[in-house]
Amino acid sequence: MTKLPSNPCDASLTEIATALASRQISSVEVTEASCVRLQTYGRALNAVAGIDVDDACAQASNADRSSNDAGVLAGVPLAHKDMFYRPGRLSECGSKVRAGFLPVTLSGALKKLDQAGALDVARLNMAEFAFGVTGHNEITGNVHNPWNPDHMTGGSSSGSGAMVAARATFGALGSDTGGSVRLPAACCGVVGMKVTMGRVSRYGAMPLSHTLDTIGPLTRTVADNALMLSVLAGHDPDDASSADIPGGDYLGNLEGGVKGMKIGLPTSHFMDGITSELGDRFQAAVDVLKSAGAEIVDVDLPDAIQHTNALTSLITATEGAALHQHWLETKREEYGAQTFGRLAGGLSTPATRYIQALNLRTELLAEFNEMVFGHVDVLMTPMMIMDVPTIEESDVRAGPGAGELLSKVGHCSRPVNFLGLPGLSVPSGFTKSGLPSSIQFVGRPFDEATLYRVGRAYERETMWCDAQPDPAIWDAAS
Amino acid sequence: MTADDDALAHWLKSVQATNLGARDVLNPARASQPIGNIVKAAGGGQVFDTEPARYFKLLRDLAKTDEVA
Numbered sequence: 001m002t003k004l005p006s007n008p009c010d011a012s013l014t015e016i017a018t019a020l021a022s023r024q025i026s027s028v029e030v031t032e033a034s035c036v037r038l039q040t041y042g043r044a045l046n047a048v049a050g051i052d053v054d055d056a057c058a059q060a061s062n063a064d065r066s067s068n069d070a071g072v073l074a075g076v077p078l079a080h081k082d083m084f085y086r087p088g089r090l091s092e093c094g095s096k097v098r099a100g101f102l103p104v105t106l107s108g109a110l111k112k113l114d115q116a117g118a119l120d121v122a123r124l125n126m127a128e129f130a131f132g133v134t135g136h137n138e139i140t141g142n143v144h145n146p147w148n149p150d151h152m153t154g155g156s157s158s159g160s161g162a163m164v165a166a167r168a169t170f171g172a173l174g175s176d177t178g179g180s181v182r183l184p185a186a187c188c189g190v191v192g193m194k195v196t197m198g199r200v201s202r203y204g205a206m207p208l209s210h211t212l213d214t215i216g217p218l219t220r221t222v223a224d225n226a227l228m229l230s231v232l233a234g235h236d237p238d239d240a241s242s243a244d245i246p247g248g249d250y251l252g253n254l255e256g257g258v259k260g261m262k263i264g265l266p267t268s269h270f271m272d273g274i275t276s277e278l279g280d281r282f283q284a285a286v287d288v289l290k291s292a293g294a295e296i297v298d299v300d301l302p303d304a305i306q307h308t309n310a311l312t313s314l315i316t317a318t319e320g321a322a323l324h325q326h327w328l329e330t331k332r333e334e335y336g337a338q339t340f341g342r343l344a345g346g347l348s349t350p351a352t353r354y355i356q357a358l359n360l361r362t363e364l365l366a367e368f369n370e371m372v373f374g375h376v377d378v379l380m381t382p383m384m385i386m387d388v389p390t391i392e393e394s395d396v397r398a399g400p401g402a403g404e405l406l407s408k409v410g411h412c413s414r415p416v417n418f419l420g421l422p423g424l425s426v427p428s429g430f431t432k433s434g435l436p437s438s439i440q441f442v443g444r445p446f447d448e449a450t451l452y453r454v455g456r457a458y459e460r461e462t463m464w465c466d467a468q469p470d471p472a473i474w475d476a477a478s
Numbered sequence: 479m480t481a482d483d484d485a486l487a488h489w490l491k492s493v494q495a496t497n498l499g500a501r502d503v504l505n506p507a508r509a510s511q512p513i514g515n516i517v518k519a520a521g522g523g524q525v526f527d528t529e530p531a532r533y534f535k536l537l538r539d540l541a542k543t544d545e546v547a
Contacts, residue, residue, distance in 0.1 A: 197537060
């Protein structure tokens with residue numbers, strides 16, 4: 001029998017799913033506790049877009065009455081970024097433009113979670129239209145970082161990062177086009193998986209950039225993340241871009257360790273401009289894995305990797321502009337300044353330049369695969385090169401320096417999106433400012449399982465996932 | 479000029495050296511065939527090897543074989 005903490009929300013997803021399966025605790029008890037935190041913590045951190053407690057409790061009652069084989073997440077209350085469509089339920093995408101939008105389709109990712117028995121109890125705030133790596137939102141307000149509410153959460157899955165870190169939800173879906181799962185995970189000190197392009201269905205999820213968008217989970221621990229992805233992964237005939245490749249065994253070899261594995265350290269790009277403190281923290285994380293038995297190897301990267309940050313930004317803005325053109329022309333005043341400025345900028349991208357940017361994905365992926373995965377099992381990088389900035393100092397909107405700041409925040413995340421590879425963000429402790437630091441593991445296409453194995457090996461040695469933010473410091477944010 | 483623009487200008491120097499004409503995608507002999515013949519010759523699989531399609535195919539091809547099995 002699992003020993004549960006006094007508040008079930010402080011259990012991990014894996015622990016609570018096990019306890020629910022053995023009827024050690026009821027879904028109603030867990031869901032009520034989660035709803036209390038989603039309401040109170042969500043209000044303090046501005047992280048919740050909508051919650052229907054009566055509906056959540058009704059879902060929980062149904063789960064408690066269902067059979068024992070209802071699925072691996074039976075009765076577990078989850079909450080997700082406000083961009084996954086469920087028929088008849090609001091999905092406003094952090095925007096004014098989509099205020100009141102009631103979808104008629106069910107997101108492929110939510111469908112998988114439903115089939116596994118999970119409950120869907122709240123919609124979480126996000127950057128407007130998922131277009132912003134800092135997490136700022138001029139429409140719905142900024143989400144506050146649970147470790148220090150004066151600081152940004154990272155984005156665009158800002159509410160997902162904050163509510164998982166605050167232990168108000170056991171896991172949350174996010175979307176990652178340029179870092180939007182991994183960056184909020186990194187800024188909020190939780191685990192985030194950016195999956196291989198095609199690994200998780202994007203059907204019924206708000207699109208931003210059809211060649212770059214991916215859907216992935218944010219959770220408190222690596223095992224929780226692996227559990228969620230084991231439910232989410234797999235082919236979806238409703239999503240034309242979904243890969244017909246079976247999901248990997250993410251849990252089976254999770255505790256396999258890194259002894260004998262080769263972990264690569266990049267000799268270019270990813271460490272460029274990193275602060276000395278984060279550089280030291282990264283080296284400390286490398287040492288942990290070395291002590292655990294991994295062989296650490298320097299690997300050269302293609303020279304072109306340095307341009308992938310900018311190319312990802314260009315592709316996203318251009319594809320986003322194509323989707324938003326009508327609203328940009330008819331509802332300009334309903335957009336936040338930064339979202340409008342970046343999307344409008346995409347309207348003027350020459351078609352040739354856009355196509356050339358896409359062309360290079362193939363060339364670069366082939367070159368990167370040979371140079372990196374021809375020598376090592378996993379590439380290890382920092383997740384960010386700067387300490388988590390305050391909301392105020394990173395509130396650049398469309399002003400001078402906006403492009404430079406966004407580029408700096410996405411320095412380590414965007415190359416992975418351009419390549420389409422899987423990337424796992426894992427907490428690596430805290431800087432002197434008290435804000436989280438994180439590391440990133442990048443793997444071969446569709447090899448999320450190895451990333452979880454390495455991430456878990458690091459987590460087991462450090463257990464940063466046990467750190468918990470103090471709600472008493474959030475009063476000033478509300 | 480933003481940092482993004484500057485990086486793109488640099489990048490495009492190498493990008494523009496890419497010769498799409500050297501690839502089968504622009505082969506006039508192939509382009510002039512009826513679509514049905516092209517599909518049949520390709521065994522019914524992916525035919526229009528545009529750059530995004532080549533990218534997605536490569537991504538799948540690079541998946542570990544034990545993952546695919």
